[in-house]
Amino acid sequence: MSLNIFMQQLVNAASLGSLYALLAIGYTMVYGILRLINFAHGDIFMLSTYIAFYAMTSFLLPWYISFAIAIILTILFGILLERGAYRPLRNSPRISIMISAIAASFLIENLAIVIFGGRPKAFPSVPAFSKIISISGVSTSSISVIIPIVTFIVLILLGYIVNQTKMGMAMRAVSKDYEAARLMGINVNTVISFTFGIGSGLAAIGGVMWGLKYPQLIPLMGLMPGLKCFIAAVVGGIGDIKGAVIGGFILGFGEIMIVAVSAFLPYDLSGYRDAFAFVLLIAILLLKPSGIMGKSSVEKV
C-alpha cells in the first residue's frame, strides 16, 4: 500500500517537475539572450490559465480550441511585453530594464486582480484529463501522466528548433554577440521577439496543464511558481536550456518527495515544501554558483 502511494507521488513529482521545467526554460532563454531576469514570466504563465479559463467558461469553446487560443495569445503577449517594456530600454543601464521587468510584473498582477477579480476561480475539469487510470495497482489522474508526456514532446521540439534550425542558430549567435550577429545579417530584434515567443509559449503550455492539475486560479498564482522556476533556472545554470529542465525536475521531485517522505516520519515536513527551492538555491550558490550545467571556465574569445 505505502509503495503504491510512493509510486503515485513519483508520478506527481514527474508532472510537477515537468511544469517547473517548462516555466524555467522561459527564464533561462530570455536571460541567455538579453541578460535579463524576466520577472513578469510567472505572470505570463498566470495569464495563460485565465485565458484558457475564460475561453472555456465564457465563450464555451471546447478545451482544445481554448488551449490553442491561450497559447497563441500568451505568445503574442510575451512578444508585446518585450516590445513595450524591454526593447526601449535595451541600451539603458541594466538596472533600468530590471526595474521595468518588476514594474511589468506588478502591473500585470494588479490588472489581473481588477479584471479577473481577486476571488479564486475553478478551472473547468475536462473529462479526458481527469479520468482515473491505474497501472498495475497504482492509480492516478490521467493528467499526471499526460503532463510529462507532453513536456517530453515539447522539449524534443524545442531541442530541434534551437539546435537544427536557422532561427535556432541565430538565437545561439545572438546570445553571444549582438554586433557580430548583426554583421551576419541577422535581425536581432526578430530573434529576441522569437525567443520571447517561445518562452511565453512554453509557459502557456505549462499554464493550461497546471490549470488541469491544480484547478484553482488566482491572479497571484504565477508568483510562487515563477520564483521557484527562476531558482530552478539558476540551479541548472542560467542561460542553459538543459540546465533549466534539470533544475525544474530537481525542484519538482524534491518538493513532492518532502511530502511523500513526511508520511513515514514522526513529524510532518510537508509544510516545508515551499522552502525546498530556497534551500536548494542557497546550496547551489555555495557549492557551484554557476549552476549545474553552468560553465565556470572562461571561453577563449
Add this chain to the structure above:
Amino acid sequence: MLKIENLHVFYGGIHALKGINLNVEKGKTISLIGANGAGKSTTLRCIMGLVKKSEGSIVYDGKDLTGFKTRDIVKMGLVLTPEGRRIFPNLSVKENIMLGAYTRTDKTEIERDFDRVYELFPRLKEREWQVAGTLSGGEQQMLAVGRSLMSKPKLIMMDEPSLGLAPLIVKNIFEIIREINDNGVTVLLIEQNAKAALEIADYAYVLETGKITLEGKGSDLLNDPDVQKAYLGEAVTKNIEKNE
C-alpha cells in the same frame, strides 16, 4: 565602389571621426593604417551601420547608405570581418561558417561557396564539428574570414586580421587576402602591421586621431619618410604589445 565624404562620428562627447574622405575603387585592395585609437574600426563600423554618423555621406554601389540596416548592407555584398574575430564560441565551426550565409537563399551556390571555404582553409574542415571557442587564435581568424566569404562579398572589409597571430600565420592570412582580391572581391584592409598592409595595397590611407593625414599608392607610402618613422619602425613593437 565605396565613397566616403566628410564623415563625422561622435561617441558621446568624443569626436572619433573628424571629417574623413575615402574612396575605394572596385577590384582594388585599399589599406587604412593608423595608431591605436585613430578611428579605424569606427570607420568600418560606421559603414556597416553599427554606429551612427553625425555628418557626411557613405555611398556604396551608387547608393547612399544613410538609414540602411546592417542586414541590408550585408545583402548588398558589403561585408565586415570584425576586429578581434568575433566568431561565435558556442557554435560549431560549420555553424559559424553557415551563419555567414544567413541572408542568402541560393542553396546550390551556398553549398559551392561552403566547399570553397574549406578548400581555402582545410584546417577548418578537419574541425568542422568542433566548438569554435576551442579553436586556436589563427584558426579563429580563418573562421572569421571564411564566415565573411559566405556572405558573398563584393567588398570585404577586414579589421586587423593579423592581430595577435604568429608571423607564419600572418603571412598565410595575407596570402589569402591576396587570393580573395584576385577572385574579384574588393578589399578594404585595416592593419597595425603597416608594412604588410602597404605592400599588399594598391592605394592606402593613413588615419590619425580621426583625420586622414596622408594617402597615396601603397608603394609610395612605404617609402614615405614620415610613414616609415611613425608606422614602419613601430609596427614590430606594436605587434609584440598586442601579442601580450
